[in-house]
Amino acid sequence: MNVIFVMLPLALALAGLFVFLCLRAINAGQYDDLDTPALRAVFDDDEAA
Amino acid sequence: MSPELATPVAPPGAPARRAVEALACAHCGATVPPARRSEAPAYCCSGCEAVAAILRAQGLDASYYHVLERTRAGDAPAVPARPTERTYAELDEPAFQAQHVKPATDALARVELYLEGVHCAACVWLVERLPRVLPGVAGSRLDLGRQIATVTFDPAVVRPSQLARALDGFGYPVHPSRGAVARDARRREDRAALSRIAFAGAIAGNVMLLSFALYGGAFAGMEARFEAFFRWGCLLLTVPSYLGPGRVFLRGALGALRAGGVHMDLPIAIGLTAGMVGGAWNTIAGAGEVYFDAVAVLIFLLLAGRWLERRAHRRASDAAELLAALAPTTARRLDGAGVREVSIETLRADDLVEVRAGDPLPVDGVVETGASSLDLSLLTGESAPRTVGPGERVHAGTLNLTARLVVRVTEAGEDTRVGKLARLVEEHARRRAPIVRLADRLAGRFVLVVLLVALVTVVAWALLDPARAIDNAVALLIVTCPCALGLATPLAVSVAVGRSARAGVVVKGGDVLERLARPGRLWLDKTGTLTEGKTRLLDWTGPDALRRDVLALEAHSAHPLARGFQDAWFDELAAAPQATACDGAVTRGEAGLEGAVAGRRLRIGSPAWVLEASRAPAWAGPWVDRQLLQGRTPVLVAQDGLVVGAAAFGDRVRADAVEALARLRARGWRVGILSGDHPDVVLSVGRQVGVPPQDCLGGSTPEAKVERVTHDLLGGPVVMVGDGVNDAAALAAATVGIGVHGGAEAALGAADVFVTRPGLAPVADLLDRADAALATIRRNLALSLAYNLVGATLAVTGMITPWIAAILMPLSSLTVIFSSMRQGGRS
Numbered sequence: 057m058n059v060i061f062v063m064l065p066l067a068l069a070l071a072g073l074f075v076f077l078c079l080r081a082i083n084a085g086q087y088d089d090l091d092t093p094a095l096r097a098v099f100d101d102d103e104a105a
Numbered sequence: 106m107s108p109e110l111a112t113p114v115a116p117p118g119a120p121a122r123r124a125v126e127a128l129a130c131a132h133c134g135a136t137v138p139p140a141r142r143s144e145a146p147a148y149c150c151s152g153c154e155a156v157a158a159i160l161r162a163q164g165l166d167a168s169y170y171h172v173l174e175r176t177r178a179g180d181a182p183a184v185p186a187r188p189t190e191r192t193y194a195e196l197d198e199p200a201f202q203a204q205h206v207k208p209a210t211d212a213l214a215r216v217e218l219y220l221e222g223v224h225c226a227a228c229v230w231l232v233e234r235l236p237r238v239l240p241g242v243a244g245s246r247l248d249l250g251r252q253i254a255t256v257t258f259d260p261a262v263v264r265p266s267q268l269a270r271a272l273d274g275f276g277y278p279v280h281p282s283r284g285a286v287a288r289d290a291r292r293r294e295d296r297a298a299l300s301r302i303a304f305a306g307a308i309a310g311n312v313m314l315l316s317f318a319l320y321g322g323a324f325a326g327m328e329a330r331f332e333a334f335f336r337w338g339c340l341l342l343t344v345p346s347y348l349g350p351g352r353v354f355l356r357g358a359l360g361a362l363r364a365g366g367v368h369m370d371l372p373i374a375i376g377l378t379a380g381m382v383g384g385a386w387n388t389i390a391g392a393g394e395v396y397f398d399a400v401a402v403l404i405f406l407l408l409a410g411r412w413l414e415r416r417a418h419r420r421a422s423d424a425a426e427l428l429a430a431l432a433p434t435t436a437r438r439l440d441g442a443g444v445r446e447v448s449i450e451t452l453r454a455d456d457l458v459e460v461r462a463g464d465p466l467p468v469d470g471v472v473e474t475g476a477s478s479l480d481l482s483l484l485t486g487e488s489a490p491r492t493v494g495p496g497e498r499v500h501a502g503t504l505n506l507t508a509r510l511v512v513r514v515t516e517a518g519e520d521t522r523v524g525k526l527a528r529l530v531e532e533h534a535r536r537r538a539p540i541v542r543l544a545d546r547l548a549g550r551f552v553l554v555v556l557l558v559a560l561v562t563v564v565a566w567a568l569l570d571p572a573r574a575i576d577n578a579v580a581l582l583i584v585t586c587p588c589a590l591g592l593a594t595p596l597a598v599s600v601a602v603g604r605s606a607r608a609g610v611v612v613k614g615g616d617v618l619e620r621l622a623r624p625g626r627l628w629l630d631k632t633g634t635l636t637e638g639k640t641r642l643l644d645w646t647g648p649d650a651l652r653r654d655v656l657a658l659e660a661h662s663a664h665p666l667a668r669g670f671q672d673a674w675f676d677e678l679a680a681a682p683q684a685t686a687c688d689g690a691v692t693r694g695e696a697g698l699e700g701a702v703a704g705r706r707l708r709i710g711s712p713a714w715v716l717e718a719s720r721a722p723a724w725a726g727p728w729v730d731r732q733l734l735q736g737r738t739p740v741l742v743a744q745d746g747l748v749v750g751a752a753a754f755g756d757r758v759r760a761d762a763v764e765a766l767a768r769l770r771a772r773g774w775r776v777g778i779l780s781g782d783h784p785d786v787v788l789s790v791g792r793q794v795g796v797p798p799q800d801c802l803g804g805s806t807p808e809a810k811v812e813r814v815t816h817d818l819l820g821g822p823v824v825m826v827g828d829g830v831n832d833a834a835a836l837a838a839a840t841v842g843i844g845v846h847g848g849a850e851a852a853l854g855a856a857d858v859f860v861t862r863p864g865l866a867p868v869a870d871l872l873d874r875a876d877a878a879l880a881t882i883r884r885n886l887a888l889s890l891a892y893n894l895v896g897a898t899l900a901v902t903g904m905i906t907p908w909i910a911a912i913l914m915p916l917s918s919l920t921v922i923f924s925s926m927r928q929g930g931r932s
Contacts, residue, residue, distance in 0.1 A: 057331070064338060068311060075307045082299045088292060090416075092249045095226040096233075099172060 132157045156276040163238050165231065173227035192463055193269035193279065195435050200448065205281055206265065213243050214260045217253050218269065220277040231275050239263055239271050251288075298415070301350035302408050308346040309398075309405035315339050316398035320908040336388045339397035347381050351404045367549035369591050375552065376586020377403060383579030393576050394907050396583045399914055406918055407591045414595035436467035439511065452517040460510045465502060469521040470512040472497050480504040502830075526807060529834035530855045533811065542616055543882060544594040548587070555585050555897075562901050573903060580905045584896030589889030589917035594882050596925035601878035609846075609862035610871050617857045619882075620841050621824070621875035624773035626817045628810075628835070630827035631780035631790055631803075634845050635865070636756040638828070640666060642673035643737060643757065646728065647750025654702040655742055655750070658709060661690035662698050666740060669754050697740070708743040719743035725751060736786030762794050765865035772872055774824070778802065779810050781831055810835035826868055827856075843868055881928035885921045892917035
């Protein structure tokens with residue numbers, strides 16, 4: 057069970073990385089507008105044609 | 106989705122549909138007035154026709170109507186588009202550019218524009234197709250909630266005014282988005298709140314995992330070194346959450362204490378601190394219980410609850426800011442040399458200003474030369490244009506529609522009517538006393554009781570078993586930390602606000618529902634609120650055959666009354682569209698018009714003007730008087746010098762008004778009418794909807810409305826329901842201001858609540874819903890207090906353990922969540 061002394065800090069470091077990425081996404085503005093992107097999903101991709 | 110493209114969905118307006126829905130506008134789906142039913146795709150107004158033509162010319166029409174069809178909620182017609190034909194020249198001024206146009210990349214610039222009238226997926230789609238319409242536009246993004254379009258463009262190719270004209274052409278009038286500083290601050294706040302939730306959430310999850318190991322250890326036994334390791338892990342994880350995101354509650358509690366009040370944050374901060382300090386002490390000492398999981402989860406849940414509540418009424422736009430944006434910032438001054446574009450600040454009284462057709466008026470003043478019609482809808486919410494000529498007063502913020510005017514300045518900038526109204530709105534919004542919310546009132550007593558019980562616990566256990574005194578008191582403070590209590594209001598409010606938004610009632614403030622708890626006075630504006638705000642034919646006396654002749658003559662007039670005739674007698678028009686020829690129709694200004702129809706001279710107009718040249722039968726005089734008494738506009742029809750017919754026009758009371766008012770009164774509200782219209786008209790409408798004469802106040806200026814509302818506030822809560830900018834200040838001053846469907850956007854900005862479907866029933870629905878929400882808040886508070894009572898009893902008797910606390914807390918929060926979801930009221 058001594059492995060827990062290594063695994064736990066490792067797991068927490070991994071969690072920390074994800075928290076950091078999430079904070080970066082928030083501050084890059086990805087969560088600024090939570091309504092409009094949902095509507096864009098219904099548009100057909102006619103631009104590509 | 107290529108299959109859908111292969112079988113193009115017919116836009117509403119294609120032949121197959123037209124047969125069925127001949128009366129629906131091919132663009133917005135509103136009813137098409139008969140006068141406009143001749144051409145193949147019928148449009149309800151020139152605005153829709155213009156927008157549809159632009160869409161067709163750009164090849165955007167099929168997809169636009171496709172998106173509109175797929176996303177339209179129910180059968181509600183879209184808000185009619187209203188291109189304004191403004192030039193937007195002010196957007197090209199260096200002053201505007203310096204303030205609003207920001208560099209995006211080396212070659213591209215970016216500008217944020219506030220769009221009026223965007224409301225659905227099809228609007229998003231259309232605005233974001235701007236690059237296809239205008240060369241030089243690199244991208245266009247619409248934020249629907251904030252109504253802000255961010256356009257990236259190449260300033261060397263395209264100017265901001267062209268962007269604005271293109272968006273206006275789609276039917277979305279553009280306002281420079283002022284208050285960029287305030288908006289940036291809000292954006293930073295939002296991001297900070299989300300970051301706090303993310304951080305607190307991650308920590309809560311991880312602390313919970315470690316705590317499960319500790320619970321396991323508590324039952325099955327655990328080596329001391331593992332237990333110490335897990336405890337230290339929890340401590341090291343929880344400290345950043347407490348000092349980081351948790352600081353919100355500590356700061357809130359301190360602020361409330363300093364201000365001498367009590368706030369929900371206080372009991373929360375006490376609980377969090379007790380858990381943190383007690384847990385840290387026990388971890389270092391290596392004995393006693395730790396409650397880190399409770400602390401970490403509390404912080405996360407409470408932050409998430411508050412964020413939900415804030416998000417539920419996000420749409421608020423700064424009212425005063427928008428009002429000021431209605432008037433342009435520059436004017437075209439006439440001096441000896443010619444026309445010069447100058448900023449508003451440099452204008453003085455008696456300067457002459459040129460206003461071209463399509464431009465908004467920059468100042469208040471008197472028309473010097475020229476005759477034109479003005480669109481007053483921004484100022485009053487009134488739909489019919491008003492004709493003006495030399496000597497008449499005109500106001501900033503109205504729109505010059507048809508011809509060039511020269512205006513002698515009387516007031517500019519802040520001193521204009523719009524400027525003063527903006528100040529009034531601001532003043533009253535600021536002065537409004539904040540209400541002490543139910544949960545906060547409860548928090549005060551709650552803190553007192555918990556601290557007293559904690560004191561008793563310490564003293565009692567000090568006598569019984571001194572070693573456990575502090576531990577039990579800490580346990581008490583943490584289990585009574587009001588998680589469910591803190592969530593009770595935000596959850597109930599966000600569910601109620603979300604449901605009412607889906608039902609077409611947008612609530613902007615969290616405390617609005619609580620403000621509506623006690624019934625008081627309810628003032629309704631008349632035009633557009635209680636009535637339809639449109640001129641209609643209400644009464645007609647005369648031979649049926651005459652109708653066709655009247656229509657033939659009225660076809661030559663663009664007057665609102667002419668449209669009233671056409672709307673009412675569509676059947677006659679359809680049966681024999683051009684059967685009756687009309688020669689030499691001449692309009693006599695506002696008085697009426699005359700011409701030869703089927704060989705006879707026909708004169709239609711105001712009684713005074715018609716009677717100048719015609720004899721009247723005995724019934725005509727009393728008939729006219731009776732109509733005037735009812736607040737209607739009488740019109741006489743004379744054939745070859747003899748009055749043969751009479752019509753009365755008026756603004757019809759909304760179909761659901763009587764029933765809605767009855768519901769409001771049944772709730773205990775005292776309903777009255779507060780209108781700028783003539784007192785007789787207001788009295789007549791009051792009679793129709795059952796409002797007693799002493800509560801029908803006509804002839805009220807915007808200032809008088811505010812005065813009335815502030816006066817009534819002394820006696821209890823006041824709700825103001827209105828639609829125009831002339832109501833804006835009263836809306837801001839009232840306990841709750843409600844803006845109704847189709848009102849001026851600035852009035853909606855000043856209101857706490859605005860309604861997106863027509864009629865007064867939504868107002869009554871709102872009061873029902875407020876009642877239901879309040880009942881839910883009370884139920885939630887009672888439930889969470891019951892859990893606290895159980896936890897407190899266990900803690901005082903020394904029977905609580907961390908794992909019992911860890912079960913109690915989420916259980917109480919879940920109960921509150923379910924209770925909030927199940928709240929009654931129509932949805």
